[in-house]
Amino acid sequence: MSDERHIWGEGLATISESGTVLDTWYPAPRLGRIPTGRDAAIVDDDLDRLAAPDDRRAVTIEAVTVEISLDEPAASTSDAYLRLHALSHRLVKPNEVNLDGIFAHLPIVAWTTAGPMHPDDATRLRPLLIRDGIQVQSLDKFPRLTDYVTPQGVRIGDTSRVRLGAYLSPGTTVMHEGFVNFNAGTLGASMVEGRISQGVVVGDGSDVGGGASIMGTLSGGGTHRVSIGERTLLGANAGIGISLGDDCVVEAGLYVTAGSKIRLADEPAAADGSRPIVKGAALSGVNGVLFRRNSLTGAIEAVRREGVGVTLNEALHA
Numbered sequence: 001m002s003d004e005r006h007i008w009g010e011g012l013a014t015i016s017e018s019g020t021v022l023d024t025w026y027p028a029p030r031l032g033r034i035p036t037g038r039d040a041a042i043v044d045d046d047l048d049r050l051a052a053p054d055d056r057r058a059v060t061i062e063a064v065t066v067e068i069s070l071d072e073p074a075a076s077t078s079d080a081y082l083r084l085h086a087l088s089h090r091l092v093k094p095n096e097v098n099l100d101g102i103f104a105h106l107p108i109v110a111w112t113t114a115g116p117m118h119p120d121d122a123t124r125l126r127p128l129l130i131r132d133g134i135q136v137q138s139l140d141k142f143p144r145l146t147d148y149v150t151p152q153g154v155r156i157g158d159t160s161r162v163r164l165g166a167y168l169s170p171g172t173t174v175m176h177e178g179f180v181n182f183n184a185g186t187l188g189a190s191m192v193e194g195r196i197s198q199g200v201v202v203g204d205g206s207d208v209g210g211g212a213s214i215m216g217t218l219s220g221g222g223t224h225r226v227s228i229g230e231r232t233l234l235g236a237n238a239g240i241g242i243s244l245g246d247d248c249v250v251e252a253g254l255y256v257t258a259g260s261k262i263r264l265a266d267e268p269a270a271a272d273g274s275r276p277i278v279k280g281a282a283l284s285g286v287n288g289v290l291f292r293r294n295s296l297t298g299a300i301e302a303v304r305r306e307g308v309g310v311t312l313n314e315a316l317h318a
Helices: 077-088 119-124 126-131
Strands: 006-016 021-025 059-069 109-112 115-117 136-140 184-186 261-264 277-279 289-293 300-304
Touching (some): 109 119, 119 126
Antiparallel strands (some): 006 021, 006 059, 261 277
């Protein structure tokens, strides 16, 4: 198997008193295999010095070295975290790493201002946490991206809305109401004011409008991987369950799914004045389409369009 389909890293694993591995942080994961002749039991001195118990959270921090195959499913919590780090460090793009069974290796964690801890320990130690000013921010399997990785050239208005495992390209702006799930993200400079679900990628120069939603495979999207091309606008409060090509526009408030009945407004009319109707799946990934709702009949229409779909503010995304 090619070395390029492997990733390895030195990290710090947080382990609860019950023996549950809660997370693993990898400061600098690398493509390839562990170098020949390197002892996997020896880690960087800077990491080794941080390996110590933290009685406040009832955890122990241990240094680890892990190597994974990107084609094999996750085998442990530290393995799963290395996959998420690989995405957020931009070593691999969404859908280029095997994430089968990853949920089984990600325990529910009490994410606190002092770091992860077991939820049972958070309940048991709550009086001491309050005394020390430590707050529980969430109970979830996934942490915030920025607790582990600081992606260069990216703006994030509310870091709690971007999960570890998100892939954010330089020039991306995630506004306060934007959300980016794991194994999802942007392939260029993009504006994100809506929701990018698991498995979804957004192309360079595109805009996901405020309140907009993109259906992912975890939210009823089946096996189809929805994507948005370049210079495409998904209007405010709009949504899609199909892919959009380059230079497309979905008008505000319109939701287009694979089963939506769409009138081809540019096609020649029949003798009775009607125009062809197709399902949304037939237009998935097609470039240069405006999706709109007829203001008189309420019917969804597709219209061919010329030119650039949207132009982002260069200063804003520099």
